[in-house]
Amino acid sequence: MAGIRTAGRYRSPRAFDGLGPVGTLGDGTKVVSFAGNDYLGLSEHPALREAAHEALERWGTGATAARLVVGSRPVHDELEAELAAWKGAEAAVLFGTGFQANLGVVTTFGGPGTLVVSDELNHASIIDGARLARAEVAVVRHVDVQAVEHRLAGHDGPAVVVTDTVFSMDGDLAPVDDLAEVCGRHGALLVLDEAHAVLGPEAPSGAELVRVGTLSKALASVGGFAVADRPLTELLVNRARSYIFTTATPPADSAAALAAVRVVRSAEGDVRRAALRANVERLRPGHPSPIIPVLVGDEGRALAVSDELLRRGLLVPAIRPPTVAPGTCRLRVAVSAAHTDEQLDELADALGVLVPAWRGE
Numbered sequence: 001m002a003g004i005r006t007a008g009r010y011r012s013p014r015a016f017d018g019l020g021p022v023g024t025l026g027d028g029t030k031v032v033s034f035a036g037n038d039y040l041g042l043s044e045h046p047a048l049r050e051a052a053h054e055a056l057e058r059w060g061t062g063a064t065a066a067r068l069v070v071g072s073r074p075v076h077d078e079l080e081a082e083l084a085a086w087k088g089a090e091a092a093v094l095f096g097t098g099f100q101a102n103l104g105v106v107t108t109f110g111g112p113g114t115l116v117v118s119d120e121l122n123h124a125s126i127i128d129g130a131r132l133a134r135a136e137v138a139v140v141r142h143v144d145v146q147a148v149e150h151r152l153a154g155h156d157g158p159a160v161v162v163t164d165t166v167f168s169m170d171g172d173l174a175p176v177d178d179l180a181e182v183c184g185r186h187g188a189l190l191v192l193d194e195a196h197a198v199l200g201p202e203a204p205s206g207a208e209l210v211r212v213g214t215l216s217k218a219l220a221s222v223g224g225f226a227v228a229d230r231p232l233t234e235l236l237v238n239r240a241r242s243y244i245f246t247t248a249t250p251p252a253d254s255a256a257a258l259a260a261v262r263v264v265r266s267a268e269g270d271v272r273r274a275a276l277r278a279n280v281e282r283l284r285p286g287h288p289s290p291i292i293p294v295l296v297g298d299e300g301r302a303l304a305v306s307d308e309l310l311r312r313g314l315l316v317p318a319i320r321p322p323t324v325a326p327g328t329c330r331l332r333v334a335v336s337a338a339h340t341d342e343q344l345d346e347l348a349d350a351l352g353v354l355v356p357a358w359r360g361e
């Protein structure tokens with residue numbers, strides 16, 4: 001702890017009491033949050049709340065054990081079927097979190113003798129999964145398809161290519177079509193982490209694919225999942241330690257997630273995605289995702305800007321090492337369909353004063 005404090009890297013969660021993007025801090029200050037990943041504004045949706053309430057009445061609170069031990073509540077099976085149908089896949093497997101889903105997928109399909117090719121900006125759960133897999137790991141330059149191809153060409157044996165499809169701290173997209181083409185040619189399994197892929201990219205065809213998602217961000221609940229052809233999901237159920245050795249998601253959370261997927265697949269989902277797209281355009285025209293990084297560089301400066309925004313009632317977290325590389329500190333703006341034009345304009349005006357170049361990045 002002394003080392004962390006001396007380095008100026010001490011962190012602790014702040015108090016935030018709120019619903020949707022609006023809330024109050026511990027000292028009672030009212031703020032608009034651009035920190036959560038509630039991209040479609042579903043966290044306050046009546047259908048999700050009602051579904052959770054009903055599930056709570058029917059099944060009570062915790063699931064009490066792992067699914068292979070205690071069994072699946074009907075809502076777990078229904079949610080898997082809905083996720084598979086939504087993603088156009090044969091089958092889905094639920095995990096406790098998106099983090100656990102990545103751990104389970106990467107350790108199951110990676111392993112000694114398998115090459116895991118991983119983008120340098122992949123999420124921590126993918127990095128940890130690759131470490132736990134005891135695979136040969138090739139970390140490649142960000143979104144560099146040629147580097148992926150080079151590593152696959154030089155490897156004799158099974159290979160897995162794994163990437164975030166929307167990078168969580170940069171908001172840029174992976175070249176999924178090109179990766180699928182390269183994987184298809186080399187017989188490698190492509191694992192896509194679509195945790196933030198609410199506005200795309202579309203999943204590619206042409207390679208054997210496992211798609212990982214989270215129920216915790218745009219779907220406003222908690223949990224993770226993987227969809228794939230059934231033999232692959234069956235292997236996950238039988239091999240993924242982060243599936244086997246942990247208690248199933250509480251039924252009320254799965255019920256909320258199921259209601260969320262149904263909203264997302266309905267006409268209302270289209271309306272919410274269009275609202276999100278419009279909100280992103282308002283802040284940074286042409287940006288491909290709801291994660292807008294505002295690069296500041298220096299750690300102290302990033303913290304100072306975040307503090308000043310907070311003083312103005314705008315909660316925008318400063319992102320710094322170890323989450324991003326030293327010298328690339330930034331503010332991470334997460335846009336939601338639930339943000340109003342006034343809230344977005346207030347943020348834009350404040351950023352215009354504090355980080356004048358912010359729109360051009």
Ligand SMILES: Cc1ncc(COP(=O)(O)O)c(C=O)c1O
Pocket residue numbers: 097098099100102123125164166168193195196214215216217223224
């Ligand atoms: C790209 C990516 N993958 C996976 C996760 C983990 O998802 P979860 O929060 O559901 O554990 C996150 C964020 O937390 C993420 O940003």
